[in-house]
Every structure is written in C-alpha cells, then in structure tokens.
Amino acid sequence: MRLFIGIKLSEKIRGNLCDVCRELKERASQMKWVKEDNVHITLKFLGETEKRDQIIEVLDNNISSSEFNLRFTGLGRFGRGDELRILWAGIENSEELNSLFNKIESRLEPLGFPKEKRNFSPHITLGRNRYGKVHQDLISEIERLSDHSFGEQEISSIQLMSSTLTLSGPVYKTLSHFSTGK
Numbered sequence: 247m248r249l250f251i252g253i254k255l256s257e258k259i260r261g262n263l264c265d266v267c268r269e270l271k272e273r274a275s276q277m278k279w280v281k282e283d284n285v286h287i288t289l290k291f292l293g294e295t296e297k298r299d300q301i302i303e304v305l306d307n308n309i310s311s312s313e314f315n316l317r318f319t320g321l322g323r324f325g326r327g328d329e330l331r332i333l334w335a336g337i338e339n340s341e342e343l344n345s346l347f348n349k350i351e352s353r354l355e356p357l358g359f360p361k362e363k364r365n366f367s368p369h370i371t372l373g374r375n376r377y378g379k380v381h382q383d384l385i386s387e388i389e390r391l392s393d394h395s396f397g398e399q400e401i402s403s404i405q406l407m408s409s410t411l412t413l414s415g416p417v418y419k420t421l422s423h424f425s426t427g428k
Contacts, residue, residue, distance in 0.1 A: 310426035314342035318396035329378040334369040
C-alpha cells in the first residue's frame with residue numbers, strides 16, 4: 247500500500263488555491279494540475295509499505311497537544327532559472343507545524359522510515375511540469391502572486407492516507423485520523 251501522512255485542507259482553502267490555478271491554466275497548458283479534491287499538505291511520504299497498523303499505533307498517541315492555525319500565502323516554484331517543475335502555494339512559518347513534523351519523524355524512524363535529509367519546507371503542490379520550460383509571463387504572474395493570501399485554517403487533525411495511482415491521476419483515501427487537540 248502506498249501511504250503518506252498529510253493534512254486535508256478545507257473546501258474554502260482548496261477553492262481559493264484552485265481559483266488562482268484556473269487563472270494560470272491559459273498560460274500553462276503543459277502543466278499537470280492537482281485535482282481540487284486532492285489538494286493537501288504532505289507531512290511525510292512513506293511509499294509502499296505494509297506497516298499501516300504500526301503507523302496508526304505510533305501516531306495515535308497524543309501526536310500534538312493542541313489545535314493550531316496555518317496561513318496559506320503566496321505562490322512559488324521549484325525549478326532552476328526559468329524552469330518550473332513544481333508550482334506550489336506557501337505556508338507561513340509555524341512552530342506548531344514544525345513541531346508536529348518532528349514528532350512524526352521521530353515516531354516513524356523506529357519503524358524503518360528514515361528521517362528526511364532535507365529541511366522541512368511545507369508547501370502545497372498545485373501543479374507539475376515534466377518539461378521544465380514555461381513562458382516568461384507565467385513566471386512573472388507567479389512572482390506577482392508571491393504574497394497573495396489564500397486564507398487561514400485551523401488544523402485539528404492529520405491523516406494517514408493511501409495513494410492509488412491511476413491513468414487519470416492519484417486517488418487518495420483516508421485510512422485514519424489523528425487529532426491535534428488534547
């Protein structure tokens with residue numbers, strides 16, 4: 247089973263993000279856009295594993311002591327120079343989110359899921375581009391939206407999700423919820 251730990255976003259936040267994506271689609275025909283229902287925050291990608299029950303057990307015990315708010319601000323991109331590989335929406339720095347990520351890392355390491363080597367860089371993937379190069383006006387529009395506010399959401403749970411790859415894109419299913427409150 248292909249698994250990841252993530253945070254589901256509210257309908258309002260997903261709508262705000264996808265409204266901007268719809269505006270950008272005219273300039274980015276080569277992009278593969280994330281379906282609105284699939285827009286989420288990935289905290290840790292676990293890959294193919296049969297350890298679902300063990301994962302649930304280690305995350306079910308007080309993963310976070312309180313609910314917290316996240317603010318979603320700005321568009322950005324991964325890619326060098328004028329390349330655009332990944333279009334993403336930003337998440338304002340959050341001590342609570344960083345702490346939650348570190349707890350997940352620590353609890354899953356004994357199960358054989360190594361800690362990330364890269365620094366945690368929370369973001370929401372909105373689209374992917376296999377070809378890299380895009381029109382400069384798209385890059386300019388992304389830069390113009392680098393401070394755009396998509397809203398705020400209270401985070402009251404995280405989810406263990408399965409991801410089934412299909413020809414029409416991934417299908418996500420929630421396997422378990424873990425409260426971020428006491």
